[in-house]
Amino acid sequence: MEEQVKIFNEKYSLKLSPNIRMLDIQSEVGELSKEILLCCDYGEKPFEKTKELELEVGDILYSVISFAIENDISPKRALENVLDKYSKRYERKGHTGSNE
Numbered sequence: 001m002e003e004q005v006k007i008f009n010e011k012y013s014l015k016l017s018p019n020i021r022m023l024d025i026q027s028e029v030g031e032l033s034k035e036i037l038l039c040c041d042y043g044e045k046p047f048e049k050t051k052e053l054e055l056e057v058g059d060i061l062y063s064v065i066s067f068a069i070e071n072d073i074s075p076k077r078a079l080e081n082v083l084d085k086y087s088k089r090y091e092r093k094g095h096t097g098s099n100e
Contacts, residue, residue, distance in 0.1 A: 002075050005065045015070055025063045032056040 009015060016024065035056045040047045068075045086096040 001061070001065055002069065005062060006069050009066055009069070014066070016066070018067070018071060021063065021067045021070060025060065025067060028056065028059040028063050032060060 035050070035053050036047070039050045039053055065075050068078060090096050
């Protein structure tokens, strides 16, 4: 995924500054939240996965991977490190949350 995003961003000159990319990530998370509200009619219906929901998740992945690449962070290594951190936390505390 990292290479796909890197090539895409280079092809279309889509590099953003960290603060603008972060605002983009926050905007995409908001769009996912809105789609969740819509797909379950604001809690009136059971949650059901939609094509739009999948696209919103893709938007977030694209934005986060772009942020990492633009700031010389390996998304793969970052994920591996956080999974290791969560695993150790779970073994130590019985959950992955950071609260004590």
